[in-house]
Amino acid sequence: DKAAILLMNCLEWLPIYFGILKAGAVAVPLNFRYTAEEIKYCLERSDASVLVFGSEFTDRMEAIQDQIPQVCLLFFAGEERPLFAESYDRLTANCCSEDPGIPIADEEEAAIYFSSGTTGFPKAILHTHGNLLSACYTEQKHHGQTHGDNFLCIPPLYHTGAKMHWFGSLLTGSRAVLLRGLKPEWILRTISEEAVTIVWLLVPWAQDILDAIEQGEVNLSDYDLSHWRLMHIGAQPVPPSLIRRWKKYFPNHQYDTNYGLSESVGPGCIHLGVENIKKVGAIGKPGYRWNARIVDENGDSAADGAVGELEVKGPGVMKCYYKDPEATAAVLRDGWLRTGDMARRDEDGFIYLVDRKKDVIISGGENLYPIQIENFLRSHRGIRDVAVIGLPDSRLGEIAAAVIERKPFWHGTEREIMEYCSSLPRYKRPKKIIFDKVPRNPTGKIEKMRLRAKYGATCLVAAQSAR
Template identity: 70%
Template sequence: KYRREMTWKEFDIKANRFANLLLTRGIKKGDKVAILLMNCLEWLPIYFGILKTGALAVPMNYRYTSEEIKYCLELSDSITLIFGPEFTGRVESVRDQLHDINHYFYVGEETPSFADSYDCLVTYCSSTSPAVDLTEEDDAAIYFSSGTTGFPKAILHSHKALMSSCRTELHHHGQKHDDVFLCIPPLYHTGAKMHWFGSLLSGSRAVLLRGVKPEWVLQTVSEEKATIVWLLVPWVQDILDAIDCGEVKPEEYRLSQWRLMHIGAQPVPPSLIKRWL
């Protein structure tokens, strides 16, 4: 069992340290910094560290092939890439063609020779928030469409748009300080991150789960006392099927505090809702 946690204060310190690291490397307002990571505790502080510099965060789909990684980095004019161990091979195979990438930061152990260790470098950076002048109208992030009709397409978001998403999700969830939000979908996607924004504004706890097995989901809801859970349709079906065949028994988990299930990303069959109720 692998579990790590951080406070909101630690979150802000980590974001500040990474922001200051980027600034020491010459990253400035308007530059693009790409993120290619699986869900992990570092993901969101890195994202907000980028925003604190005035640069644009460019989250990338972890399913991208090497060519898609190259395409999106070039299309977004990214000059820095943060990546994890799952992507070393893909990044290395196109690295010689990425002429505009000036800095590679690696999150994990056994840093490849062409990258710098994120963990080692941020340790020595200031934890003070950088003095960068930002307005709501400034560009904040570039997200990519799923690319179902061709290569992914870049979508620009301002700081104002992100703040609007924060307030929308806070209101949508009716989120309070004592809520616990369980986030399972990938953070590169707007959906996962925008729903997490409710936790940011309310200062409530959020839990990242890597894995979608029914027993993992129910165990996490139970042990972390999750009150809000975002599930995709296939995951709900898997939970119900596991209950029906006796693989998991709801009575063995603490689920009474679970007050809201957010479900979507595709049409939700009425029959599925009836089964759940």
């Protein structure tokens, strides 16, 4: 069975996830920001026959529940259960808590995570039990978790980043705290009250904490932060200036930068290392049990200092894109995973991101897929053509900017476009509107490189890493 999970961060999430794995089934975590159409697509794509969902998703599930006949079991976790679903709480109250004793091998399929495809719809990334187990060992090796540690998990659990960092704690049997909220005072209070030792942040969350300190909104003396030993960041380039600010207020903290992809079972295939803070700005060196290389257009190793595509190889590389051999063949080559990121390596072996080969925009750690936003905007009566690109942003890393070519008869404004986008999920709405001609090459493809150069987004990642 493929069993999907559609829940906000909650205490039920992890027991459900590990219960699925323990049963020998395949867990399918779903992004809680998905629209009803995207949920339906992912359920069909993954061949899910079971879904556990929460109250936040009742309306979306009601809209599609008669369109997903392959999903035989719908479980509802929470109060006010809809009539079309069974009660997860009532049914599990009568379940045996003993190990089912199902033998599971490392090479067996364990989980499907979703990422972007070239069509704008997500690809289904298939991981084995061996992949997931490798994340436990890599994370624990990098950050030295012991039984006495306590990990604060703020990011969504559907994401590989959050869980795979926590996996190091799972391996050592140490505690974790789930926090549903991003306010600096909530984070600091939780760290203080729960004696948290490890916190994983995104760049904007770290910036918000520092801004709150400097603006007098929080006073560090009000909290007991003596247990907090490690702060690490991933999911987007980390400006060195941010870490310099951080060390001013938290001089005793260890710090690490993490790099990874959902296809590499999350973060850790490359990391800076707590001992290498002098190299902040780099994503680091290959992680524990990982290899990395930078190759030119011919697939040959690039010289130090030369820019090429970053490839990684290790025990966390996905088995395949589920039911998509063509997409799998495009990114897997002799065990090496093509990341789509352009990078360079310095004389000390540290790797620096330069730019993204793919068009995915990473805003505040979330992937935005331009083609989805473009397709939506193209339905506007006055838009002739549109291209969505990432522009630098000091807080989120980058933001989505829509370059719009108007039809001759239409003289709409930025405000009108913003109002039109209000039906999009908030995180997908472009933050900047630019009225300009959209350049295309002779084969009809949008020349986004020209737009990035024109609006200051050339080598965007390198610019962020140098700040």
